[in-house]
Amino acid sequence: MATAGKVIKCRAAVIWEAGQIPSVEEVEVAPPRTHEIRVKIVATGICRTDDHVAVGLFPGISYPVIVGHEAAGIVESVGPEVTCVKPGDKVIPLCVPQCGECASCLNPKSNCCLKGHVCQPQNLMPDKTSRFTCRGKQVYHFLWTSTFSEYTVMPEASIAKIDDAAPLEKVCLFGCGFSTGYGAAINSAKVEPGSTCAIFGLGGVGLSIIMGCKTAGASRIIGIDINKDKFAKAKELGATDCISPNDFTKPIEKVLVEMTGLGVDYSFEAIGRIDTEVAALASSRLGSGTCVLVGEPPSGSQLTFDPRLILTGRKLIGSFLGDWKLKEALPKLVSDYMNRCINPDALISHTLPFEKIAEGFELLRAGKSIRCVLVF
Template sequence: MEQASLATKTSSNVIRCRAAVAWTTNAPLSIEEVEVDPPKAGEVRVKIIASGICGTDNHTLEGKMKTPFPVILGHEGAGVVESVGPGVTTVKPGDKVLMFPLPECRECFYCLYPKGNFCEKENILSPTGLMLDGTSRFTCRGKKIYNIMGTSTFTEYTVVHEIAVAKIEAAAPMDTVCIMSCAVPTGFGAVFNTAQVTPGSSCVVFGLGGIGSAIVMACKASGACRIIGVDINEEKFPRARALGVTDCLNPNKLKKPVQEVVKEMTGVGVDFAFEAIGLIETMVAALKSCNRSYGVCVIMGVAPTGSQLSFDPLVLLPGRTLKSSVLGGYKTRDDIPKLVTDYVQKKINIDPLITHRLPFPKINEGFRLLQEGKCIRCVLSMRP
């Protein structure tokens, strides 16, 4: 196999490298030699240094998300620009970068509007697994391999659009800030941007994984006085309490629906509720956990493709608000590098979100840790 270190820094060569290929759903990932084509116009080829394993990757592997196979998963990646295609001006070879599952083209209506961040060139709602020109940059065993959300970071090299990559501080530790591609902005933004949690408020967080834990940290930073954590895996409770959760609930051990217990604990329901699991029943439970007059519920979990959210509209009538956002509403290229700078300058701390680190070949062990609820975030290192 051609070693990554031998690759030249031009955009004309095909690179052969290792990647974790998902050939089908509900099967272990296979470490394969893949061919990564050079970047075309407006594209960037990146040498991946580190990548986090996100719950959305696992949902895709389980077949819950509409994604074409075979595919290279992964969307929490940090790396170094190896080469750029014609017309790329915002990054150059050698730059440290983050890649984002949500692009920011800076041209469409949504990118130009001050609020919101859901770029028209997104590849999330109707994933094609292909670049914007309708082709793939990955080949394995003579077969076309698809990408996920235009990123694919479970590989030593990937190709992304310039509109989905941003330069970050040279001092940023790649094996930590990689989770700022998804988990951190999704959780922090849900609190700071979407819900706008207020000091002295009460919150409930459904799901205490990577994004739920980031939500907990942000609620605490916002001055919430009570943070209730909900999860069926009680092994997560000690870590959640360390991050700021004041009360832990396991719905499987309650005699009443969890929303009723939350109401009893708070008197009238919480001020803010967050759903970071991706199940219809927990989305409804989170909404009903809110104070009915002014409670705000934010859905961050991604439900299986084709799901239908159903509840009595009278739940909203008194004044509850149901909201959602992708990547926490942050303009990805404009805003997220600032979060990285805040981390480098020690204004924020995301270290507690990473509980496990593994070498890339042990990626299936990382997925097992995620599936068994034994980690918040597991980060894979691409270094030999």
């Protein structure tokens, strides 16, 4: 393209310091270096994790920063030695890289690449420099994706090529929310046909868990949320029951045990709150239940519970981005979408122009959106 090798000026949303909503600015995006790719973002979702950065609850962040990690776009240019994509390819950025070389990537049981944010900061590119400047200042990256920018640069470990016919304003959700929830049911829990499931939190991830449980053949799927406005969508996507903890005087875990006998076969916590994580564990079936932690608690949180909850046979496991190796999994997930095997479209409650990003964050914080997608 005509812009290859040149600095591009474009719109981006910059968080100048913790506690601020991203503000739309003109930024300069440098060309990609060796093993890097510059992408024109077409659509990007607003995820709760982005809000954690805005309010200062995400660990290891440097400000000013451009966040965003759930997106889809088109390759604008590539740096030297890039072989996985070419200009014009449709792609999804990976918020968890897959370098293909570290011990975790080489382990078929793990998707937690050792170059990802769990193991080391991703505030700068691998060569420890930034590709963003704004008002003459260096701006930091986020998860090597920074999709709240019309153009962004990422290493080739953080990108997946997808079907050229895929609608980018829809499949952007595969970059985080849908894949995280759907995979938690299919891959992490391995929900079985005829089983009972409870999902704590009916946001985008929780609703994706419901879709995964339904696909796996669960016979009873119970959605739990204090916001009853979410119940209709949950039932549309497969929930058989929806309940609010506010409607009961007893703890919600006791309600669930009474509803199911000894508890549910699989419980999922998709909020990221310590109290609901314990409730989810306690609501799983005595002797054989599995509780899956999916939501990300604020930095510094500590989980405490009675050890007899697991000494009596329950299992407590975590699910990291649905346990997908994304570079390999996303092309197939998008293919399944194109073949109408899965349908995350129902998660998109709002579509806004990028300039209205502040409105999108307000909808998220007010609990009025499932997923808000911003389009450039």
